[in-house]
Amino acid sequence: MKLGLIAMSGVRAYDKELTQLGLTLPGFVERSKVIASLPSLGLLTLAGMTPHDIELEYVEVDDLEKLEGLPGNFDIVAISSFSAQIKQAYALADRYRAAGTCVILGGLHVTALPEEAGRHADCVVIGEGEPMWPQVIRDLKRNQLQPVYDSRSKPFDLANAPIPRFELLDPERYNRLTVQTQRGCVFDCEFCASSIRLSPTFKVKPVAKVIDEIRHIKTLWPKAFIEFADDNTFANKKHGKELLKAVNKENIRWFTETDISIAQDDDLLSLMRDSGCAQILIGLESTSLSGLRGLERKSDWKAKQHDDYFAAIRNIQEHGISVNGCFVLGLDGTGNESFRDIATFAEESGLYEVQITILTPFPGTPLYSRLEDCGRILRKDAWELCTLFDVNFQPENMSVSELEENFRKLVRTIYSEEATRQRRHRFFKQLKRQKQKEYANRSEDDE
């Protein structure tokens, strides 16, 4: 039996003008080039649970239009799904089925809309893949594959996580590899379309397991750069510190996403720096309190952090860790002033890097339901717009074209060569000042 693991791997923005603009801006291109080379950890994880009598091949499909014929000669294909490329995934699935190949669909989009996905597959898997995959394989072998497997009532313990089969990848093609250390989140942000939609409860992977994965990667890529495929790596500070102490011995460079509360823990920050942290990405979301209010639905946590943003960024960066601060444009409670405010904040806060995206109602999110209920979704089922760079909702305090046009302008401002250079320069100057201060303090202590 030959099983093809198929990841859709293209997409940046649907808006052609923005794509064109992105191609000419150094800061914008840098990050997209780097991350575009990440493989599908979801599929490699399932591969790690697939018995060895099943032959496996990992394939990435970027653009269906450029595809001649169908990749591989597979009996079954397992296709992963994000919303932005789901229509291409469905078209590919339809082609495979027409050619007699059995199609299994799973992933974030399929979990949000299993009925839609079911129209293009022999089988859909809802939720985390691991709890159901052994049964899917058993049923496949017995020729008794079911149309739907739902893992939502079978939460997966990450202590049982398999080692992803990174050896299926072409070592020449990848320079960064992902490792997941946790799933779900302690917060509940209205727009979040990430692993909380698969695993509503927050859970962490045992540190020893994470290290096993890193070591496996190092056998294949001795100088691997690791990106933790987490939503909030340091939500659990105790686990985070244990993890960092172990990572410290692995001699790697790594990147991750987390929240601003790390700024209150100097020990954690020192451990991050010492263990090879290259940069962290933090969702600041908005520079204004009115933009932050109501975003986090459990305790309005994001709004409560607003007053500490500057001090927090300073403290993290003074530890030698550069911060990529992320902002969402088009949030309720924000208007046309928000574009200028973000540009000013980027300058005054000393942020090393800035990421801006457009508020995106992904299917299955509370944001989507709310906007749909008030008739604010512009195009129903237009999942190709779920790129984080395209507008598919009616903003509260600006027109759609104002959001689009001002977003493009802000992209030009923030990612211009000069602004990017200045951000880098400010960061390194700040770092130098901090080192001098530490040196002076140490000398005083010695005297």
Ligand code: B12
């Ligand atoms: C790494 C990453 C990427 C990589 C790799 C993508 C890939 N092929 O896997 C790259 C850089 C290529 C990428 C691209 C994009 N990304 Co991205 N990315 C991530 C990131 C950081 C981690 C994803 C990850 O590895 N998770 C861990 C794995 C284990 O989870 P998983 O893939 O969900 O798989 C599990 C289940 O879903 C299931 N499963 C998955 N597939 C299948 C298939 C079958 C058959 C079965 C049975 C089960 C199954 O089993 C797995 C184990 O439980 C997340 C954010 C985050 N912190 O999670 C964003 C995220 C997934 N990306 C996102 C977006 C928007 C994009 C882009 C549209 C950006 C853009 N403008 O181009 C593109 C879309 C590309 C596409 N194909 O459509 C959104 C997607 C939201 C959504 N619901 O669609 C996320 C959640 C970030 C966000 N801001 O919300 N991304």
